[in-house]
Amino acid sequence: MTKIDLLISKSYGLECLKYIINYDKKVLNRVYTLDDRNDKRTKFQEIIDLCKENQIEFSTVSTNKEFEMKFKQRSDTPDYVIVVGWYWIISEGTLNFVKREIIGFHYSLLPKYRGGSPLVWAIINNEQETGVTMFCFREKIDNGPIIEQTKISIEETDDINTLVEKSNNIMLTQLENNLPKIIDGKMEMDLQNEMEATYCSNRIEEFGKINWNKPARSIYNFVRAQTFPYPGAFAFLEDGTKIRVLKAKMVSDVWYSVPGQVVRINKEQGSILVGVGNNEVIEILLIYINGSETYPVNVFKSIKSRIL
Structure with a gap:
């Protein structure tokens, strides 16, 4: 046998x-x-x-x-x-x-x-x-x-x-x-x-840093490719706090902004729009910060904010 x-x-x-x-x-x-x-x-x-x-x-x-x-x-x-x-x-x-x-x-x-x-x-x-x-x-x-x-x-x-x-x-x-x-x-x-x-090549956590200078499509793919249970695409607040972007969405609007700048806060949806390369924006729907998942509006209170 x-x-x-x-x-x-x-x-x-x-x-x-x-x-x-x-x-x-x-x-x-x-x-x-x-x-x-x-x-x-x-x-x-x-x-x-x-x-x-x-x-x-x-x-x-x-x-x-x-x-x-x-x-x-x-x-x-x-x-x-x-x-x-x-x-x-x-x-x-x-x-x-x-x-x-x-x-x-x-x-x-x-x-x-x-x-x-x-x-x-x-x-x-x-x-x-x-x-x-x-x-x-x-x-x-x-x-x-x-x-x-x-x-x-x-x-x-x-x-x-x-x-x-x-x-x-x-x-x-x-x-x-x-x-x-x-x-x-x-x-x-x-x-x-x-x-x-x-x-x-094998990927390690350090490879997950988001480059906000890239176009929205690249960042959207980057986020959805690495969401939990993988380590997740990440960025930093201006005070150095690390956040992981768990879910994002493509947006067709044209925005002139600095890459990484929060350009709109959607209080009802709980999301934020972030300026990226090619005068585009991406909508951030869910993040992970300080050990828990949360909506971006719970962290970002001003359109003066920037994500590094």
Whole structure:
């Protein structure tokens, strides 16, 4: 019988585990999960409880080194490994340890947007579509053969949360479509076109500083690409207090102002208009300051204010 290991974390890793258990839990050899209990998105305990309930062997790991050690010390080599919500690079040694394939999901239309934070970069770059690619791992980053690929439209109202949710749902559908083929050893794959490859770097919190000199479209995309649970696009009040802009809206008005200047306070809506590049404005609908979410009108009382 085909034996499958899982490397999983977060809600979509948990859903993957649930699906395979319901389909045929006998194919599950072992589950590895990250000890990510310091992350608000963690599903650590739910994954452990589900493994115990179904008598599935599992290991928890805190570092990639610990995972590599545990994975290679075992005597029962899996046929396949399915990776969902795993944040560490799979080493060449681990790739060679598996009998057949290590399979994962990348939230882009590979070979485009290989690397870290592909959905964030897609929104920032004003892409109109992205997608989910189910593929096999190879030594280089996200360059393995493709099993299935599905396009997703990026709507004007989408933010990183809605796009992740869409992607998670498609990922589960791709798993459902291909798990029987994996178990039967009848999986089909297509090579990627290296001439079309593009790459994106991992993002860190410091990259989220808003540049008010940019046009409204760029700032709108920048905000919706990084809203909670991501660190969020941020700026500073004139006294140095840090604020995070959680939600914004495009406005078609032309305003002549200094970028970052509050040009209007909408008391009824709770929002403010802020001047940006190209003589445009953007409406700020929700911010995060001093540990809590609030409407901008609770912070900005004067059109003399400026956000840095």
